[in-house]
Amino acid sequence: MRSHEEQRQPNISQESCRQREAVKPSVYAGAPSSSSAQVVPSSREDQNDLLEQMLEGDNLRLAYKRVVQNGGAPGVDNVTVVNLQAYLKTHWEPVKAELLAGT
Numbered sequence: 001m002r003s004h005e006e007q008r009q010p011n012i013s014q015e016s017c018r019q020r021e022a023v024k025p026s027v028y029a030g031a032p033s034s035s036s037a038q039v040v041p042s043s044r045e046d047q048n049d050l051l052e053q054m055l056e057g058d059n060l061r062l063a064y065k066r067v068v069q070n071g072g073a074p075g076v077d078n079v080t081v082v083n084l085q086a087y088l089k090t091h092w093e094p095v096k097a098e099l100l101a102g103t
Contacts, residue, residue, distance in 0.1 A: 048100065051099065052100070055096055055099060055100070068081055
């Protein structure tokens with residue numbers, strides 16, 4: 001009878017292990033990338049510009065329309081699409097301000 005630990009581990013053949021080693025040559029393990037690409041960190045201002053574009057009325061209306069067309073289900077908070085629309089009609093400005101402030 002196999003121990004509990006042996007039952008939990010999948011049966012991996014020796015051939016499978018050799019294949020895996022052949023796919024991942026050790027010469028590359030841990031070596032730095034030779035890519036010359038530079039990632040420029042985005043500024044807080046750029047991020048705010050993107051967030052402002054996302055929060056524009058036309059963009060939000062289009063997103064809402066797509067959610068309705070796709071039969072959007074309530075989220076983890078159980079707020080339905082209809083309830084969200086009603087809530088945002090009265091609370092949109094404070095919600096938008098909090099999003100832009102990052103709070």
